[in-house]
Amino acid sequence: MTPQDFSFLRDFLRSQSGLDLADDKRYLVEARLTPIARRAGLADLTALINAIRTSADARLKYAVVEAMTTNESSFFRDRVPFENFRDVMVPRMLQARAARRELRIWCAAASTGQEPYSLALMVREDSRLNGWRVDILATDIAESVMERGKAGTYSQFEVQRGLPIQLLVKYFSQKGDVWELDPTIRRMVRWQKFNLLSSFAGLGRFDIVFCRNVLIYFDRQTKAEVLGRIAGILEPDGYLVLGAAETVVGLTDRFQPVPDKRGLYQIAAPGAQVVPIAPLAATMRSA
Ligand SMILES: C[S@@+](CC[C@H](N)C(=O)[O-])C[C@H]1O[C@@H](n2cnc3c(N)ncnc32)[C@H](O)[C@@H]1O
Incomplete structure (x- = not known):
């Protein structure tokens, strides 16, 4: 791959999915895209x-974007x-939404479903939420991982990572070499393909947004834009949950840490201290 090809690909991916490909990721590009080339x-x-x-082959372009996503996830x-x-979050919402008895949760990069299903399992197990309508929307840019999520089947390795044994026994059944999540839990989660770079109009409003382990792949400007759009669809007393390596600090003044x-x-x-945006050169990140 020539430097020009790499640079074209980097611009293409940034514009399509926000992925900010670091220079040292050539090996990753080759490993992920060579099978796409062969298949085409x-x-x-x-x-x-x-x-x-x-x-103008949109399917081929999408296959490249999808292949470059990293879909690592696990229960809890x-x-x-x-x-x-x-x-x-639940205690606060039990008070704040007592009249409505409704909770709207969005998992904005849900991958293969472990995150929204972990929440669905918690909701089902939490007697404080009995009689509440809890809507969990799971979205991702990558169709193939969402298909796995919708199916709700997980390998032995996947159910051993983070899922408490009592939840495994109670809500999963073994089918051959996979574990299948109970349909009543699967039905608690709505799935929708959604690119975080696109307009959030039409998504509705949410009490809680989980947007974890996806901003790390974006450049500063994209992170700030996505955070700004999340602020626009979050209820004023709602919560945003980011991944362990992610923060709003230095990116936006729309959020404050709890x-x-x-x-x-x-x-x-309103009037909270504005978090200054650090100079671009101060950012060190990798794809
Ligand atoms: C590492 S996984 C995180 C899964 C889960 N949130 C977790 O923390 O376990 C990142 C997910 O973000 C998705 N993703 C990447 N770029 C995206 C975009 N522009 N819009 C929506 N989802 C995106 C990927 O397809 C991938 O499934």
Whole structure:
């Protein structure tokens, strides 16, 4: 791959999915895109990049974008966000939404579904929410991982990562070498393909947004824009949950951290101290 090809691909991916490809990720590009080239009957990566550059084949372009996503996930990943859900967000919402008895949650980069299903399992197990209508929307840019999420089937390895054994026994049944999630839990989650770079109009409003482990792949400007759009669809007393390596600090003044609750944010109160945006050169990130 020539430097020009790499640079074209980097611009293409940034514009399509926000992915900010670091210079040292050439090996990743080759590993992920060579199979796409083969499947499309193209000789090599150079031919694939030329095809993207010159043709209007939307499916091929989408296949490239999708192949470059990283879809790592696990049940109750990083534990703390789910403890915060149980101990901070649900108690607050039980009070604040007592009249409506309705909760709207969005998992904005849901991948193969472990995150929205972890929340669905918590909701089902939480007697405080009996009689509440809890809507969980799971979205992702990558169709193939969403299909896996919708199916709700997980390997032995996947159910062993973070899922408490009592939940496995109670809500999953073993079918051959996979574990299938109970349909009543699967039906608690709505799935929709959604690109975080697109307009949020039409998504509705949410009480809680989980947007975890996706902003790390974006450049500063894209992170700031996405955070601004999330602020626009979050209820004024709602919560934003970010991944362990993500923060709003230095990116936006629309959110403020919830004190002593790692990764948890709320809409900044009017007049709250504006968080200065650090100079671009100060950012070090990788794809
Ligand atoms: C590492 S996974 C995170 C999954 C889950 N949130 C977690 O923390 O376990 C990142 C997901 O973000 C999705 N993604 C990447 N770019 C996106 C975009 N522009 N819009 C929506 N989803 C995107 C990827 O397809 C991938 O499934």
